[in-house]
Amino acid sequence: MAERLFQDSPKGSPQGRVKRLRSVVMGGRATGPQHEHLRVDLPRADPLNESSKPVLIAGPAEEGLDLLPDRSVQTVVTSPPYWSLRDYDIDDQIGRDDALADYVKSIVVTFDKIRRVLTDDGTVWLNVGDSYTSGNRRYRAPDRKNRARAMRVRPATPEGLKPKDLIGVPWRLAFALQDSGWWLRSEVIWHKPNAHPESVRDRPTKAHETVFLLSKNKDYYYDIDAIRGPNDRRLRTVWDINTEPRRRVDCGVEDHPAVMPLTLAARCVTITSRPGDMVLDPYAGSGTTLLVARALDRRWAGIELNPVFVDLIERRLAQ
């Protein structure tokens, strides 16, 4: 029944669908032992076993992944920090201080570790945003969504690119992941009907991000009927999903600058996992994927570097 909530049905207003989804995710909590989670603060040496509770690991993804058992995760739904866009306020975060090539490399290295923990028919949904080169500007205009958290400086223009070039970060990453052995199976355009206006006058206003579907092997678990498009057609590759307003009642979720819509995470989890399967987010942020996994009766594991956000996840889970 929960899965019907996420259908891309033409019936009902988008606001109504998000409201119902929000009430399932937020109201679907329970206090039984099956809903308790284990919090692990790195460094920790002893690995977790297959039957452990849901786990929230505070530390870098590249280290946290080493604790998870081989082939224990069915699907990953994740959004790493975007290159040079947001400051998550902690040392060792990826995307802030590293050059573009280093950013791509660190995600590829982490994804090599994800491959070990994925089941052989497992998949990854990877949401990444793009950005523009700085040209001659070294400052960045304030982030309209969260003025406190935009990067204050822009990195130098990467070699081979020109001022004002769209960098193509998602595709650079996708090609690198293909080269490292992943199957690149789909490019989904997450279209944001409520995208912010932009002040630029020499290109269209950006209103989308990319979500890649990657698989560990050629064949993988994918439920074609789990989510249907309008008129019961098969789901297409353009998904209209509004960004969701961050509200104080969501346990301080407004303190995280890049929260994924519940609807987007729910769609991905529903298509590539079954109830009881393990869902992972190695860059968990405010914990959207984990909350959705729990509401959909999946097991879950999350890794987040910034302990302030780990606390935020725990507040959202306890809400």
Ligand SMILES: C[S@@+](CC[C@H](N)C(=O)[O-])C[C@H]1O[C@@H](n2cnc3c(N)ncnc32)[C@H](O)[C@@H]1O
């Ligand atoms: C785009 S946000 C994820 C948002 C999340 N999808 C949500 O809905 O809240 C990326 C997160 O990755 C975290 N992060 C940065 N570097 C990391 C690393 N090396 N390991 C784990 N998490 C990291 C940041 O602190 C940030 O919270």
